[in-house]
Amino acid sequence: MKLSAAITVAAVSGAQAFTAPVNKPLRPASSLSVTQGDLDGAQSMIDGILTEKNCGPVFVRLAWHDSGTHDVSLADKEWPASGGAIGSIRFDPEINHGANAGLAGAIKLLEPVKEAFPGVSYADIFQMASARGIALAGGPEIDMKYGRVDATSPEECSPEGNLPDAEAGPEGKFGGPGGTASTEDESAAWHLRKPTPTEVEFGAEKTKFTDGSATKLADGSETTAYTAGGSPWVEDWLVFNNSYFTTINDASTDEELVKCTSDKCLWEDAGFAPYANKFADQEAFFESYAKAHKALSELGSKFEPVE
Numbered sequence: 001m002k003l004s005a006a007i008t009v010a011a012v013s014g015a016q017a018f019t020a021p022v023n024k025p026l027r028p029a030s031s032l033s034v035t036q037g038d039l040d041g042a043q044s045m046i047d048g049i050l051t052e053k054n055c056g057p058v059f060v061r062l063a064w065h066d067s068g069t070h071d072v073s074l075a076d077k078e079w080p081a082s083g084g085a086i087g088s089i090r091f092d093p094e095i096n097h098g099a100n101a102g103l104a105g106a107i108k109l110l111e112p113v114k115e116a117f118p119g120v121s122y123a124d125i126f127q128m129a130s131a132r133g134i135a136l137a138g139g140p141e142i143d144m145k146y147g148r149v150d151a152t153s154p155e156e157c158s159p160e161g162n163l164p165d166a167e168a169g170p171e172g173k174f175g176g177p178g179g180t181a182s183t184e185d186e187s188a189a190w191h192l193r194k195p196t197p198t199e200v201e202f203g204a205e206k207t208k209f210t211d212g213s214a215t216k217l218a219d220g221s222e223t224t225a226y227t228a229g230g231s232p233w234v235e236d237w238l239v240f241n242n243s244y245f246t247t248i249n250d251a252s253t254d255e256e257l258v259k260c261t262s263d264k265c266l267w268e269d270a271g272f273a274p275y276a277n278k279f280a281d282q283e284a285f286f287e288s289y290a291k292a293h294k295a296l297s298e299l300g301s302k303f304e305p306v307e
């Protein structure tokens with residue numbers, strides 16, 4: 001898959017995995033401090049879930065939708081007013097925002113980790129699940145920092161509209177109504193530069209790549225153990241590599257693969273194109289991706305020391 005395209009771009013793979021909305025607040029944050037032993041235990045549980053369910057893509061999306069709400073223009077306000085990787089996505093209303101369709105199921109998969117290691121914050125669990133999803137899919141090891149403090153109530157949720165649009169709305173604009181007005185633009189590239197949300201019921205119900213048939217894993221083996229459905233950006237959507245950057249701008253690729261306006265603009269915009277072309281080299285992509293992922297995972301976070 002294409003867990004890649006990171007930070008500047010639209011992302012990755014397909015298989016939209018889960019759809020049940022969460023209507024009640026989940027358990028509040030623990031006030032316990034976190035130890036390295038807790039983090040190690042949580043990681044080992046998360047690795048087990050990833051290996052069994054091949055749910056890396058939805059964990060990456062969960063983590064980035066928690067952190068990507070961070071509004072820099074509010075960064076000087078008291079924490080957690082500017083949003084970010086603070087675990088607020090677990091609460092209604094944030095989990096029910098249009099952009100978060102399908103993510104309640106991902107949180108549910110991670111609840112046993114919180115139960116087993118209550119000292120580890122949800123914010124850390126979400127970010128850890130994403131970083132491990134990347135690593136186990138063949139991507140780079142990300143230099144993660146843990147000890148995030150959790151938002152404790154629905155009042156600390158970000159407003160709807162702080163994540164980017166893949167396609168323009170009916171008025172021909174990306175962002176705007178339903179999103180953060182300050183990121184509104186007729187151009188996908190400028191909207192991406194400004195950042196905000198909307199990625200509901202995106203793509204086809206299923207494709208030949210996500211219909212339950214075998215798909216490739218990072219070790220070269222194949223699996224059918226995944227939640228079928230959705231549209232991928234690349235054929236081997238459970239493998240983390242740079243294939244997004246060799247697929248989107250290649251007109252001869254399979255027509256069932258997703259190519260959003262926000263994807264294609266990366267090769268059309270003079271500012272983005274040098275990076276889109278550079279990342280046709282996998283080493284260059286991994287190096288930049290690891291740094292971008294780390295930065296994204298810490299947006300708006302407040303850390304306490306790990307004991």
Ligand code: HEM
Pocket residue numbers: 002003004005006007008009010011012013014015016017056057058060061064101102164165166167192198199200201202230262
């Ligand atoms: C910046 C603009 C971005 C746009 C416009 C965008 C758009 C989308 C859309 C429309 C989907 C399909 C959601 C659905 O199935 O309903 C999606 C899925 C996904 N996105 Fe993004 N995205 C962006 C950034 C990112 C970033 C930065 C990451 C990773 C750090 C990311 C990771 C993913 C993953 C892993 C999926 C697949 C989830 C799954 O298969 O369950 N996206 N994105």
